[in-house]
Amino acid sequence: MVIISRLMLPHALLLLFLSSFLASSGQMVVAKGNKNGYVREACSVTRYQDLCVHSLAQFSNTAGTSPSKWARAGVSVTIGEVKKVRAYLAQLKRNGGFIGRNRAALSDCAEVFDDALDELHRSLDVLRKLSKTTFSTQMGDLNTWISAALTDEDTCLDGFSFQVQDDNNNNNHNNNKKKQIKLLQRRVQNVSYITSNALALVNKLATTGIGSFEQDKS
Secondary structure (H helix, E strand, O other): OHHHHHHHHHHHHHHHHHHHHHHHHHHHHHHHHHHHHHHHHHHOOOOOHHHHHHHHHHHHHHHOOOHHHHHHHHHHHHHHHHHHHHHHHHHHHHHOOOOHHHHHHHHHHHHHHHHHHHHHHHHHHHHOOOOOOOHHHHHHHHHHHHHHHHHHHHHHHHHOOOOOOOOOOOHHHHHHHHHHHHHHHHHHHHHHHHHHHHHHHHHHHHHHOHHHHHHHHO
8 A cells, every 4th residue: 555655646746736837827828818908908999909909018017907007108109109210211311312392291201200209208298297186187288299299190191192203314213212202101100000099098098087097006
């Protein structure tokens, strides 16, 4: 009997180990599911939900179910994307080669993106300093500034709505500029979608009211 017990002991330990492992794995799956649930719930109010989930999934741990934290995350990500487009615009300007309406459109685009970045930074500053006494005013300012940033991005797109001017002396050069403009249009379009999502998250905060913000501080 002693020999049998000794033989069964390793199996018992193995079963115990497997049970513990499966239990912890199950908890990990549930935790991961909760994280995905947080970001999907937050993004449910946005127009471009898949893009929202993809761009904000990294904030699931910290934002949880907090409307104010999701709003901050949305604006923060938007600022990062706007900076990338602004850097690409600066690169295009340094490289030169744009003529006529394209050159003017590029300069206008760079200018409105500077404005958009300023408006988004102002918005993020307000979201970091939400106040019970001025909450309504703050929400109004946020809606105004983020909407203005969205308009700036649309203005940039409108500037390149025409076809690239023909250049009969250098068709290869002209085709290259067309590709650059199409890439710019895609980037601006993408950042406008992200900005739209950020605005939706801010509006969600406005509708949930100061109560949700007060809970974040407790």
